[in-house]
Amino acid sequence: MRLGERKYHYTKLCLECASPVKRQSSIYCSCKCKSKHSPPNLGKKHTEETKRKIGLWGKGRIRPEEECIKISLSRMGSKNPAWKGGITTKNQRIRASREYEKWRIAVFQRDNYTCQICKLRNGNGKTIYLNADHIKPFSLFPDLRFELSNGRTLCLECHKKTDTYKGKIYNYAKHKEYIS
Numbered sequence: 001m002r003l004g005e006r007k008y009h010y011t012k013l014c015l016e017c018a019s020p021v022k023r024q025s026s027i028y029c030s031c032k033c034k035s036k037h038s039p040p041n042l043g044k045k046h047t048e049e050t051k052r053k054i055g056l057w058g059k060g061r062i063r064p065e066e067e068c069i070k071i072s073l074s075r076m077g078s079k080n081p082a083w084k085g086g087i088t089t090k091n092q093r094i095r096a097s098r099e100y101e102k103w104r105i106a107v108f109q110r111d112n113y114t115c116q117i118c119k120l121r122n123g124n125g126k127t128i129y130l131n132a133d134h135i136k137p138f139s140l141f142p143d144l145r146f147e148l149s150n151g152r153t154l155c156l157e158c159h160k161k162t163d164t165y166k167g168k169i170y171n172y173a174k175h176k177e178y179i180s
Contacts, residue, residue: 091139099146104132107151115155129156137164137172 012021014029016036021029028034077083094100113130114121120128133154136144144150159165163172 094145103146103148103151106148107132108153110148111153114153115158116152117154117158117161120155130154131156131159133159133162134164137169139169 012027013019014021014033015027016033017029019029019033021027075081077086108130112121115128115130120126122128122130131154133152134141134145135150135152138145141150154162162168
């Protein structure tokens with residue numbers, strides 16, 4: 001026997017073609033023989049009531065809106081298995097909101113998906129990562145968070161050079177005397 005070669009002890013024969021079966025748990029020698037011999041899997045027949053209970057709606061069938069709302073409400077907050085005690089900050093909730101997403105898209109569209117400092121843009125083999133930057137900081141000016149005039153499109157490199165990028169906000173705030 002060569003290195004890496006398995007030695008089979010054939011004890012059963014295939015029900016379809018009478019070839020030796022390699023797997024101990026199988027009754028067919030291959031998937032091809034199994035598909036020839038066994039009937040197609042039609043699945044269980046469910047009544048409408050059991051479909052509602054266990055959520056089997058079948059291919060192409062849409063679950064009713066009321067049921068979707070009921071299910072989502074039953075899994076919100078502390079009832080959700082992934083609940084960690086309400087640790088999401090207000091900042092995270094705002095940045096994950098639909099309103100914030102609409103603001104970002106509106107800023108990108110207004111600026112024609114072009115960095116406002118270096119005028120770089122995606123295309124011609126270049127990939128530019130764009131950020132929607134708040135001109136007046138997000139944390140210091142809560143009233144201007146969703147103002148279109150307070151946003152601008154910047155590439156990642158230009159965004160890193162701004163006074164308000166990540167940890168630089170504290171120096172910005174002290175310099176501008178926003179924090180007492």
